[in-house]
Amino acid sequence: MxxxxxxxxxxxxxxxLTLNAADPVKLTVHVSSALSGKPVDRASVIVRFKSGIGxxxxxxxTSWETKTNQEGDVxxxxxxxxxxxxxxxxxxxxxxxxxxxxxxPEQTIAIKLNQPQAQYSEDAKTPAIAK
Numbered sequence: 001m002x003x004x005x006x007x008x009x010x011x012x013x014x015x016x017l018t019l020n021a022a023d024p025v026k027l028t029v030h031v032s033s034a035l036s037g038k039p040v041d042r043a044s045v046i047v048r049f050k051s052g053i054g055x056x057x058x059x060x061x062t063s064w065e066t067k068t069n070q071e072g073d074v075x076x077x078x079x080x081x082x083x084x085x086x087x088x089x090x091x092x093x094x095x096x097x098x099x100x101x102x103x104x105p106e107q108t109i110a111i112k113l114n115q116p117q118a119q120y121s122e123d124a125k126t127p128a129i130a131k
Contacts, residue, residue, distance in 0.1 A: 024078040025102040031072045031088055034112035039072025043090035050083040
């Protein structure tokens, strides 16, 4: 009985330490066109944690998949600080992927998507197809 109480106290202390060790982050991702600067509506935004305090705990969500609004913004729920990977997929744009560090109470990451590059063929008989 004493061992169980001691174990519960240790686990409670560790979880409190983990949750209080890093301030939570409110993350906003803003997606726009690199060419025109206009916001990209309905772009798929995938955010995954790579490392950080509390990331390995099963009760903390470590990935989100959502879409941007008409202003090109996505605001994610509060999350712990650390390394995250962001992937953006939008119709008529090149797919974007990159690593970022969240270290402020409120943070906005602006991402500019490029237009797709022209396709080409290495076969000399096939002409290049421009989009």
